[in-house]
Amino acid sequence: MDTLYTLCRSADNRHAVPLGADARAGVIAHKRAFFAAEAAVNPLVAEILRGGTVSVHVPPAGRRAEFLRGPASFFRTHELLRRTRSTNAPLLLGGREYPRVEVLGFFQRCVPNTNLHFRPWFSTARYTTSLGLAAAGTILIAHLVALTSDDDALFDHAVAWQAGVLLFAAAILSSARRSNRDPRHAAPWNSAIYLDANAALIRSGSPSLAVARKEWIPQQRLFKEPAFYDRLLAEIESGRFAEHLEASARRAVNVQPTTS
Secondary structure (H helix, E strand, O other): OOOHHHHHHHHHOOOOOOOOHHHHHHHHHHHHHHHHHHHOOOHHHHHHHOOOEEEEOOOOOOOOHHHHOOEOOHHHHHHHHHHOOOOOOOEEEOOEEEOHHHHHHHHHOOOOOOOOOOOOOOOOHHHHHHHHHHHHHHHHHHHHHHHOOOOOOOOOHHHHHHHHHHHHHHHHHHHHOOOOOOOOOOOHHHHHHHHHHHHHHHHHOOHHHHHOOHHHOOOOOOOOOHHHHHHHHHHHHHOOHHHHHHHHHHHHHHOOOOOO
């Protein structure tokens, strides 16, 4: 099944830049249709389009508490799902409670490349693969070292002990801090912000919806900082982001190659 993100991106890719009047109208019509169709079956999208709320029963605390209590958005939903990954707490959409797994399903219909399923900290299942690789690595290293020594032992026990401690520690730490997405594909934060820009322009009826393209939305490519996306979403929700998109569209026109 195509996600809402994939469908909206397909609307962008139907036409090359610069966009004429007919192309802009076509992009707008397609995106509105995609959002409307998804909102009809997805309470999360319906809540975002009506400017509603997404929250949890216990108000979030800490540095980002005020941001997480904002209106319903794809990025804010991602952050609340990330916050509740180890508690499996239900979420509220417009005041109605939904099990967390249902909200995650709503979200994954829209944003691809997420890995936000419930993972309790006391569960050992999440460490199975990484610990197995650590054990295999320890055995292999100890065996290779033993082959280069004068002893007839199959494994070098001293090396096995040292390598085992290091590899198992690395496996536990990497599993505890495992990324919530496949780094080979678009980060869900960037995809969520892209959808939020489109949703905000649909709500306001702005013609800038035609130029809400992924490549014209600021993003962090390597290291992701929540504050960067918090500020970006605030700009989108303020209604000022359309100016940035139109400016990007004008710059793209200016750099188009000329024909002789």
